[in-house]
Structures are given as structure tokens and as C-alpha cells.
Amino acid sequence: MGAWEFYLIVLLVYLGTDLLAAWGLNLEFGVTGVANLGYIVTIAAGAYAYVICTLDSPASAGGFQQYVGGFGLPFPIALAGGVVAGSVVGVLIGITGLKRLRQDYQAIAMLVVSLMAATVVTADTPFLNGNAGLVILPQFAPLSDQDPELQRWVYVGIVAVCCVAGYLVLRRFTTGPIGRTLRAVRDDEYAAAAIGKNIVVLRLVVQAAGGALGGLSGALLVGFIGGWSPGAWAYVETLALLTAVIVGGMGNDRGVSIGTFVIAILLLQGVQFLPQISSRLGLKEDLGWIVLGTVTILFIWFRPQGILPERRPKYGASP
Amino acid sequence: MSGARGPILEVEDLVKHYGGVRAVDGISFSVERGAITGLIGPNGAGKSTALNVIGGFLPPDSGRVLLDGEDVTGEPMHRLARRGVVRTFQMARVFGGLTTIENLLVAAPAQRGETAMGLVGGKRFWGGQETEHLERAKEMLSAFGMRDKADEQARNLSGGQKRAVETMRALMARPKLLLLDEPMAGLSPSLSKQLEDLFLELAHDGLSLLLVEHSLDTVERLCSKVVVMAQGRVLAEGRMSELRTRREVQDAYVIG
Amino acid sequence: MQLLIEAIGFGIASGAVIALGAVGFSVQFGMSNVLNITYGALMTLGAYIGLFLIDRGISAWVALAISGIVVGVVSVAFNRGLLAPLVKRGTRAFAIVIVTVSAGVVLQYVIVVFAGADAKSYGEQSGQTFHLLGMVLTASEVNIIVLAAVLMLGLHLLLTRTTLGRAMRATASNRILAQSCGIATDRISDIAWMLSGMLCGAAGVALAITTVSFDFSLGAVFLIPMIAAAVLGGIGQPYGAMVGGLVVGIASELAAAFTNPAYREVVAFGILIVMLLVRPHGLFGAAWATRRLMA
Numbered sequence: 041m042g043a044w045e046f047y048l049i050v051l052l053v054y055l056g057t058d059l060l061a062a063w064g065l066n067l068e069f070g071v072t073g074v075a076n077l078g079y080i081v082t083i084a085a086g087a088y089a090y091v092i093c094t095l096d097s098p099a100s101a102g103g104f105q106q107y108v109g110g111f112g113l114p115f116p117i118a119l120a121g122g123v124v125a126g127s128v129v130g131v132l133i134g135i136t137g138l139k140r141l142r143q144d145y146q147a148i149a150m151l152v153v154s155l156m157a158a159t160v161v162t163a164d165t166p167f168l169n170g171n172a173g174l175v176i177l178p179q180f181a182p183l184s185d186q187d188p189e190l191q192r193w194v195y196v197g198i199v200a201v202c203c204v205a206g207y208l209v210l211r212r213f214t215t216g217p218i219g220r221t222l223r224a225v226r227d228d229e230y231a232a233a234a235i236g237k238n239i240v241v242l243r244l245v246v247q248a249a250g251g252a253l254g255g256l257s258g259a260l261l262v263g264f265i266g267g268w269s270p271g272a273w274a275y276v277e278t279l280a281l282l283t284a285v286i287v288g289g290m291g292n293d294r295g296v297s298i299g300t301f302v303i304a305i306l307l308l309q310g311v312q313f314l315p316q317i318s319s320r321l322g323l324k325e326d327l328g329w330i331v332l333g334t335v336t337i338l339f340i341w342f343r344p345q346g347i348l349p350e351r352r353p354k355y356g357a358s359p
Numbered sequence: 360m361s362g363a364r365g366p367i368l369e370v371e372d373l374v375k376h377y378g379g380v381r382a383v384d385g386i387s388f389s390v391e392r393g394a395i396t397g398l399i400g401p402n403g404a405g406k407s408t409a410l411n412v413i414g415g416f417l418p419p420d421s422g423r424v425l426l427d428g429e430d431v432t433g434e435p436m437h438r439l440a441r442r443g444v445v446r447t448f449q450m451a452r453v454f455g456g457l458t459t460i461e462n463l464l465v466a467a468p469a470q471r472g473e474t475a476m477g478l479v480g481g482k483r484f485w486g487g488q489e490t491e492h493l494e495r496a497k498e499m500l501s502a503f504g505m506r507d508k509a510d511e512q513a514r515n516l517s518g519g520q521k522r523a524v525e526t527m528r529a530l531m532a533r534p535k536l537l538l539l540d541e542p543m544a545g546l547s548p549s550l551s552k553q554l555e556d557l558f559l560e561l562a563h564d565g566l567s568l569l570l571v572e573h574s575l576d577t578v579e580r581l582c583s584k585v586v587v588m589a590q591g592r593v594l595a596e597g598r599m600s601e602l603r604t605r606r607e608v609q610d611a612y613v614i615g
Numbered sequence: 616m617q618l619l620i621e622a623i624g625f626g627i628a629s630g631a632v633i634a635l636g637a638v639g640f641s642v643q644f645g646m647s648n649v650l651n652i653t654y655g656a657l658m659t660l661g662a663y664i665g666l667f668l669i670d671r672g673i674s675a676w677v678a679l680a681i682s683g684i685v686v687g688v689v690s691v692a693f694n695r696g697l698l699a700p701l702v703k704r705g706t707r708a709f710a711i712v713i714v715t716v717s718a719g720v721v722l723q724y725v726i727v728v729f730a731g732a733d734a735k736s737y738g739e740q741s742g743q744t745f746h747l748l749g750m751v752l753t754a755s756e757v758n759i760i761v762l763a764a765v766l767m768l769g770l771h772l773l774l775t776r777t778t779l780g781r782a783m784r785a786t787a788s789n790r791i792l793a794q795s796c797g798i799a800t801d802r803i804s805d806i807a808w809m810l811s812g813m814l815c816g817a818a819g820v821a822l823a824i825t826t827v828s829f830d831f832s833l834g835a836v837f838l839i840p841m842i843a844a845a846v847l848g849g850i851g852q853p854y855g856a857m858v859g860g861l862v863v864g865i866a867s868e869l870a871a872a873f874t875n876p877a878y879r880e881v882v883a884f885g886i887l888i889v890m891l892l893v894r895p896h897g898l899f900g901a902a903w904a905t906r907r908l909m910a
Contacts, residue, residue, distance in 0.1 A: 141891065145650070148842070149888060149892070152839065155880075159877070162877070163878065217472025220457060220464060220465050226456065227454040227457065228453075230436070231453075232454075232465075233437045235445065235465070235466040236437050236466075238437045276720055279713075291456070323728065333719075336714070337697070341697075350456065352458045354510045356510075
């Protein structure tokens with residue numbers, strides 16, 4: 041397999057999993073107004089759940105990693121485990137945001153929850169192997185009797201199918217009466233309550249759905265990469281997704297898809313193609329974060345509605 | 360249904376501390392069914408706080424609120440709304456990101472599209488009901504002369520238009536009791552008059568209204584019964600024309 | 616018992632630094648109604664400016680003063696150039712938080728690009744060790760505690776005894792009313808940001824002095840305990856932040872001494888979450904700040 045072909049596959053898998061995560065975050069923030077700065081934890085939960093479902097028990101796997109679980113389940117079930125884990129964690133995070141606080145305070149609360157989760161996982165080694173993270177051995181190999189090239193393309197296909205399924209579920213939430221109600225909650229929570237909307241239930245349902253998408257994203261990603269560690273889910277990762285949502289167009293599913301493409305692919309991958317300025321390791325990544333942060337600020341300053349602003353359906357005004 | 364002939368709402372010894380003050384200090388009054396009841400008093404009398412507590416925005420510290428004879432004390436806003444108690448806010452709060460007509464549609468009660476079945480079933484499940492709501496919303500917009508603004512983003516509306524949207528939205532929710540916090544504030548005299556006529560018509564059709572209002576003339580025109588508050592307490596209850604002459608009411612407005 | 620007293624000693628030392636940072640953070644919230652997450656990266660900036668100066672032979676304490684002034688100026692520019700205009704435009708609070716988080720990320724990685732991602736150190740700064748009442752403190756820790764106390768006292772005197780201080784308190788509690796009293800609120804705001812920025816820079820240098828080594832994540836790591844302290848004491852309220860700093864510092868050290876050292880951070884997280892969920896206006900919250908917290 042040529043280097044370009046492999047690179048394309050990596051790009052497509054990242055794009056697919058980023059799309060799922062961005063859709064989930066957009067549902068929570070862009071549509072419902074939940075400022076979930078801790079969203080990355082749902083992705084991490086999905087990844088870890090997938091790993092502990094897939095791996096055999098710690099002892100039989102050689103004992104060089106410590107973790108709970110280890111059920112040795114097949115791929116589809118492990119994937120489902122990731123979805124459920126993301127959903128549950130999403131609801132738990134959501135509970136911290138329910139207090140009648142200003143939106144930026146809620147954001148900080150949810151961010152702190154994500155930091156706490158990272159600290160606990162890192163410190164408590166028997167839980168999920170602490171700072172070292174977990175590695176999947178053997179790695180998932182669909183159609184393992186075929187050649188590796190085909191296997192990788194099959195994985196891309198699996199990611200694509202999950203994206204289509206995820207998008208269809210997403211649309212059920214962002215369109216129609218419920219989509220309208222969620223946006224009302226976003227625009228003015230109290231006015232929405234005053235006309236009978238149960239804010240608590242709506243927010244938690246949205247966090248469950250958004251978390252499910254995040255969990256699926258994490259599970260698919262870890263299935264491809266083969267490992268996951270606390271370093272992979274620093275709080276800045278939520279910022280990258282948030283930028284994609286803002287740049288693309290908050291509340292607009294298609295806009296957010298475009299934003300994800302622009303940010304995840306063009307920006308973060310594009311930085312890899314910058315000429316090597318100095319011999320320092322990680323310089324390109326650092327530049328990537330600088331550009332990302334700047335883009336976010338520029339968009340909030342100049343075009344907060346994003347590339348594709350949210351568009352509401354028209355019902356024909358003329359009587 | 361108990362209390363179907365009596366007052367639609369009864370408040371008993373309601374107390375609310377707010378910002379370190381006894382904003383509502385043991386008030387008791389009743390709201391008449393199918394009529395407009397006014398809640399008046401000088402600034403700082405606690406009228407808005409009382410309305411906030413009755414409307415479920417703030418929980419009371421003690422006391423009771425009875426709706427149709429049923430104890431609904433401390434119930435949250437959305438639960439009260441589903442019982443038919445709908446409130447409007449002093450500053451018109453429209454859903455800016457939705458269009459005008461969507462602001463109305465979102466208020467329609469018991470929408471099938473908001474249930475779990477609705478998520479699963481999709482348009483086939485809730486489409487029919489949605490069309491009914493759409494018709495109702497269009498009619499209401501026409502009645503308020505805002506049909507041409509139906510697809511306009513609500514955040515782009517003028518202040519008076521937003522106030523109208525808020526009133527329409529409250530009506531879409533099919534209320535039994537409407538709680539109104541100075542609904543005419545900031546409206547032009549002609550719009551005010553239109554709103555007054557609307558309120559009288561609604562009361563005639565059986566809707567009950569509790570109106571917090573500053574203008575005593577408006578209150579005299581609209582309200583069959585008036586409750587006067589001052590310093591967190593109820594001073595007097597009765598018809599405006601009688602109360603106007605009462606000494607303690609006059610004093611409250613001078614001092615308070 | 617000895618362990619307890621020693622832990623309290625460490626707690627007072629770290630609490631003093633946390634208090635220093637928390638007060639600055641609190642003042643910024645009180646004055647401009649924003650949660651300035653960039654504060655963390657600005658502390659890092661202070662630490663690295665201090666490093667730059669110390670490497671050139673300047674004493675740590677002069678470096679602290681200079682760092683404070685530089686970060687103060689940067690903070691004023693940041694507020695005037697970016698935050699205040701956004702607030703004036705009616706940008707929602709959460710969008711402003713995203714801006715400050717992003718600016719923090721940008722500043723942090725700019726520092727990395729220029730100074731490298733490796734661990735830095737101020738070198739041997741501790742000085743001799745003192746034994747006071749069973750607590751073990753180094754000279755630099757004692758100096759920092761004294762410095763923090765002096766700065767807190769200075770701030771207290773400023774706020775309560777001077778016209779400027781009164782103007783600052785008025786602007787913080789009700790800007791519009793202050794304006795109608797003829798107070799130049801924009802200028803007062805600048806001064807508040809300058810002072811709090813100086814505390815921020817000083818806190819950064821103080822952190823670097825009291826840790827063996829540090830890197831670009833210094834500010835980000837210590838920001839959370841500072842926010843916890845500020846919220847605990849009642850955000851917008853500098854006195855509360857002082858008390859909050861000590862509480863957070865001592866509680867963290869006690870947790871580290873008696874359980875797992877890794878749980879030092881978790882204590883600060885826990886305090887913050889519990890306060891936000893149970894009593895967001897903190898222990899000594901001012902009424903006007905409380906109103907701003909609720910949606």
C-alpha cells in the first residue's frame with residue numbers, strides 16, 4: 041500500500057470520527073445551548089469502554105496492563121459498549137450543568153468534571169492502566185483472512201456506515217418539533233419552561249444522545265489506532281471540536297460538517313505539511329494549536345454564526 | 360372537578376424572602392374565574408415577586424397556592440404551564456433564533472413530535488398534528504396583524520412586535536390562567552388599546568387573567584377585581600372604583 | 616501529628632500563592648463580569664519572563680516586580696483590545712469564555728514556540744530552612760507568604776481608604792450607576808486590570824520560585840485551584856479569595872499528606888464543583904456578584 045493511500049485512509053477515519061463527535065457537540069451546544077466543555081470525556085469513555093470490552097481479561101492477556109473488565113467481546117458489541125458508555129458519561133456530566141447557573145459557569149463546571157476524570161484515571165492505575173493508557177492486542181481486523189489493505193478499507197467502510205447511521209439519528213433530534221423545542225431551550229430556558237417544556241429532561245436526553253455520538257466516535261477511533269491514553273483526551277481537544285462547530289455554523293448540521301472538514305482536515309492535518317522550520321519536536325502541533333485558537337477568536341469576533349449560519353424552515357408568509 | 364365555580368386561583372399566606380428582604384410577607388387573595396384580576400401597588404410592593412412565585416419561577420418560603428382547589432405550591436414552571444398557568448415576562452422574551460411562527464408553534468401543548476415515539480416515528484407520526492398547529496398559528500398571526508412576519512427571525516422584530524409574539528405564544532399554550540407582568544409597558548397607545556380589547560375578549564370567552572399593572576386607568580377599565588399590595592402585604596381587595604377612595608390605598612401610593 | 620503540622624505549613628505556603636492569583640482573578644470578574652481563563656497562560660508568561668530575567672542575573676524578587684508590571688500591561692491591553700469590545704457588543708458569556716480559553720491556548724503555545732517545551736527551573740531559590748511551630752518552611756516560601764500578606768493588605772487599604780478604591784468598588788458593583796456619578800469607568804477598569812494583571816504575573820513568578828521545575832503548563836495547572844479559591848470565597852470579592860486561597864492550599868496539602876499525592880489536584884477540583892453546585896456565591900459572596908452568577 042502506498043504511503044498516500046494509507047494516509048488517505050487515516051484521513052478518512054479521522055474525518056468520520058470527528059464528524060460524529062462534532063455532530064454530538066453541536067447537538068448539545070449549537071442546538072440546545074449546553075456549554076459542554078467536558079465533551080471530550082464522552083469520547084474517552086467510548087474509547088475505554090471499547091477497549092475493555094474487546095480485550096481479554098487482564099491476566100490472560102499477559103498481565104502487562106491493569107484494567108477493569110476485559111470481556112473479549114466481538115467488534116459490534118464492543119462498539120455498542122462504547123456508545124452506551126459515552127451516553128452514560130454524557131448524562132453524568134450533564135447533571136453537573138443543571139444548576140441554575142450562568143452559561144459560562146456551567147461550562148467551567150463541566151470542564152472541571154472532565155479534568156477530574158482525567159486525573160482520576162491517571163492516578164488510579166488498576167482502573168484503566170493509569171497514565172500509560174491501554175493498548176489493544178490483537179488489533180481489530182475485519183475479514184482477517186484477507187490482506188491488510190482491504191481490511192483497512194473495510195474499516196473505512198464501517199466508519200462510513202456508522203456516520204450515516206449517526207447522522208440519521210442526529211437529524212431526528214435536530215429537525216421537526218423537537219429540534220424547534222431544543223432551540224427554544226437554547227434561546228431562553230425560562231421562557232421555554234414557562235410554556236411547559238421540561239428543561240431537565242430535555243437537557244439530559246440531549247446529553248445522552250450527544251454522549252452516544254461521542255462514545256461511538258471514540259470507540260471507532262480507538263479500534264483503528266489500537267490504543268488510548270490520558271494524553272489523548274486533554275481538554276484542548278474539546279476546543280478543537282468547538283472550533284469546528286463555531287466555524288462551520290452553530291446549530292446547522294451541514295455547516296458543522298463543513299467546519300469539521302475545514303478544522304480537522306485542512307487545519308490540523310494541513311499543518312503537517314508546513315516546512316520544517318526548526319528541529320524541535322512537536323513544533324507543528326504547537327503551531328496547529330496557535331492557529332486553531334486564533335481562528336476561534338477571529339470567528340467569534342467577525343462571524344460568530346459561522347460559515348453556514350443556522351437556517352430555520354419557512355412556512356410561507358403570504359396569507 | 361372541584362372548585363369549578365369558585366376562584367380559579369387562591370393564594371394563602373404566601374411568604375418569600377428575596378435578596379434579604381421579605382419581598383412577599385404573607386399575602387392571601389383569590390383570582391376570579393373568567394375575569395381579569397389586577398395586582399397593583401407602588402414600586403417595591405412585591406407584585407413581581409408574588410407573580411414569580413405564583414408562576415413557579417421562584418419557590419415560596421411558606422404558604423399555599425391553590426389552582427382549581429388543588430394544591431400546586433412550589434411546583435416548577437413547566438408543570439404549572441402544563442396545568443394551564445402560563446406567564447409572560449416583564450421584558451419580552453422571544454426565542455430569537457426561531458422565526459415568529461416557530462415561536463408560536465413551539466408553545467402548542469402536548470406535541471407528539473416531542474415524545475420518544477415522535478423521535479422514532481418521525482414525520483409520519485407527528486405530521487398531522489403539526490399541520491393543525493400550523494393553521495392555528497397562522498390564524499393567530501393574522502388576528503394580530505403579523506402574518507407577514509411569520510418567517511422573520513424573532514430577534515429581528517421590534518419591541519412591540521416581540522411583546523405581541525410573547526402574548527400570542529402564551530395563548531397558543533392554551534392557558535386556563537394567564538399571568539401578565541405589565542404587558543402594556545412600552546407599547547404605543549393604539550397597540551395598548553388593541554391588547555386591552557383582546558384581554559377583555561379572552562376573559563369573556565372564559566380565560567382567567569391576573570394582571571400586574573401600573574396604570575390605574577388601565578386597571579379600572581379592565582379589571583373586575585383588584586388586589587392592592589404594599590410592602591409585601593395585601594392592603595385591600597375589591598373593585599377599583601371603591602378602592603380608589605379608600606384612605607390606606609391612597610396613602611400607600613404616596614408613601615410607597 | 617507532626618505530619619499534620621508540616622502539611623499545614625506547606626498548605627500555608629502554597630495557599631499564599633493561590634491566594635495571590637485568586638485575588639487577581641476575582642478582581643477581574645468583579646470588574647468586568649468575565650471568567651478570564653487566559654489568566655492561567657498569563658501566569659505562565661509571568662513565570663517565563665521571570666526566568667528570562669533571572670537567567671541574566673537579576674534577583675528573583677526584582678524579576679517578580681518586573682514580570683508583574685509586564686503581565687499587568689498585557690492584561691490591560693487584552694481587556695481593552697479583545698474582551699471589553701466583545702462584552703460591549705453583547706457577546707454571550709459563554710462565547711467570551713471560549714475566547715479566553717482560546718487566547719490562553721494561543722499564548723501558552725506561543726511561549727512553547729519561543730522558549731521550548733522542556734522543563735525549566737529558577738535554580739536554587741529556597742534559601743535556608745526555618746522551623747516555625749513545627750512547620751518546615753524555606754526562606755523563599757516565608758518571603759512569598761510575607762509578600763502575599765503585604766500585597767493583600769495593600770489592596771485592602773487601596774479599596775477601603777482611597778478614592779480610587781471606592782471608585783473601583785462602585786464600578787464593580789454597578790457600572791452604569793458609577794458612570795452616572797461621574798466615575799470614568801473605563802479608566803477605573805484599566806487600573807483594575809493593571810493591578811490584577813500584576814498580581815497574576817507575580818503569582819506566576821511565585822509559583823516558579825516555589826516549584827522545583829516547571830513548564831508551559833504551569834499556569835493552566837494552577838488556575839483551577841485559584842478559581843476554586845475565588846469561588847469558595849465568593850467570586851468578585853477579593854477578601855474571600857484570600858481566605859479561599861489558604862483553605863484550598865491547606866486542604867490540598869492535607870489530602871496529599873494523608874492519601875495519595877496525586878489527589879492534591881482533585882481536592883481543588885472537588886471544592887470548585889461542590890461550591891458551584893451547592894453554593895455558587897461562595898462563603899462570603901457579595902450580593903451583586905451573586906446576582907451575576909445566576910442565569
